[in-house]
Amino acid sequence: MSTADQIWMNGEFVAWDDAKVHVLTHAMHYGTAVFEGIRAYETEGGTAIFRHQDHLARLEKSAKLYYMDLPFSKEQIREATHELIVRNAFKSCYIRPLVFRGHGPMGLNPLENPVEAMVAVWEWAPYLGEEGKVNGVRARVSSYRRISADSLIPHSKASGQYLNSVLAKIESIKSGYQEAILLDDLGHVSEGTGENVFVVKDGVVSTPPQTAGILDGINRKSCMQIVRDLGYELVERDIARAELALADEVFLTGTACELTPLVEIDDIAIGASEPGPVTRQVQQLFDDAVRGRAPQYAEWLDLVPVPSRT
Numbered sequence: 001m002s003t004a005d006q007i008w009m010n011g012e013f014v015a016w017d018d019a020k021v022h023v024l025t026h027a028m029h030y031g032t033a034v035f036e037g038i039r040a041y042e043t044e045g046g047t048a049i050f051r052h053q054d055h056l057a058r059l060e061k062s063a064k065l066y067y068m069d070l071p072f073s074k075e076q077i078r079e080a081t082h083e084l085i086v087r088n089a090f091k092s093c094y095i096r097p098l099v100f101r102g103h104g105p106m107g108l109n110p111l112e113n114p115v116e117a118m119v120a121v122w123e124w125a126p127y128l129g130e131e132g133k134v135n136g137v138r139a140r141v142s143s144y145r146r147i148s149a150d151s152l153i154p155h156s157k158a159s160g161q162y163l164n165s166v167l168a169k170i171e172s173i174k175s176g177y178q179e180a181i182l183l184d185d186l187g188h189v190s191e192g193t194g195e196n197v198f199v200v201k202d203g204v205v206s207t208p209p210q211t212a213g214i215l216d217g218i219n220r221k222s223c224m225q226i227v228r229d230l231g232y233e234l235v236e237r238d239i240a241r242a243e244l245a246l247a248d249e250v251f252l253t254g255t256a257c258e259l260t261p262l263v264e265i266d267d268i269a270i271g272a273s274e275p276g277p278v279t280r281q282v283q284q285l286f287d288d289a290v291r292g293r294a295p296q297y298a299e300w301l302d303l304v305p306v307p308s309r310t
């Protein structure tokens with residue numbers, strides 16, 4: 001991770017070292033924050049943010065589910081993000097907006113605490129490594145189940161909920177794997193610690209439905225469309241744990257990992273234990289889409305305006 005010069009915080013651009021909060025910030029104690037992970041890529045037309053408006057729409061939905069209104073409009077956050085990227089002179093970067101309950105009354109009722117917002121940008125390599133994107137990664141099925149709608153809100157990208165992913169991630173790393181796949185409360189495949197899952201079998205591509213406790217991934221939606229556009233059948237359905245090991249190919253999608261193949265699950269080779277042809281095809285077109293090389297997906301890109309010199 002490389003740091004930036006400035007961060008946007010509550011309407012102001014502040015130096016990286018000055019982006020501070022009070023230790024009694026509600027979100028630090030109770031996880032009352034929602035966030036997004038977004039990427040901007042260098043394209044021929046300039047820096048472009050991938051599905052920026054879709055990410056901001058999800059931020060608003062995540063906030064709504066936790067009784068928060070965004071303190072700035074989506075358009076204000078969008079424009080601030082453009083300016084932040086320009087101020088930090090990044091051609092490509094990761095973008096992290098966070099909306100959080102700030103310092104105010106302590107206790108579990110957050111409704112009197114101010115809702116604050118920040119956006120940070122930094123250069124960040126793919127979550128499961130460049131090497132992982134090329135050769136695939138090894139995962140285990142986590143002993144932790146994905147949070148269910150019985151106790152939390154899988155649809156909201158809320159900070160406190162990520163303790164579930166943190167535990168699964170630590171468990172997978174400590175036991176010698178790169179990633180964990182979590183099952184939902186019924187034992188169906190749900191998702192990775194920060195990725196959605198796709199299974200390829202006999203030329204049909206399947207992915208767990210919204211009811212399997214998943215986050216409604218923006219890259220999931222993009223890859224579903226790409227899969228269909230490539231002429232494959234795409235099915236949203238419950239997936240049994242054993243189907244991971246018996247698949248021809250499995251791949252993961254998410255802003256952080258982009259599209260990363262899974263080549264082994266619980267020490268069992270998936271297919272030929274290397275990224276398969278369908279995965280490669282989807283990965284290539286996805287890569288072209290985010291880098292502005294696929295005109296049919298041009299509407300997914302939010303170009304960062306270059307400031308005019310006066």
Ligand SMILES: Cc1ncc(COP(=O)(O)O)c(C=O)c1O
Nearest residue numbers: 194195196215217218219254255
């Ligand atoms: C738990 C979880 N699932 C799935 C995803 C993939 O979502 P997206 O494609 O919008 O990045 C993420 C990443 O944001 C995540 O944190």
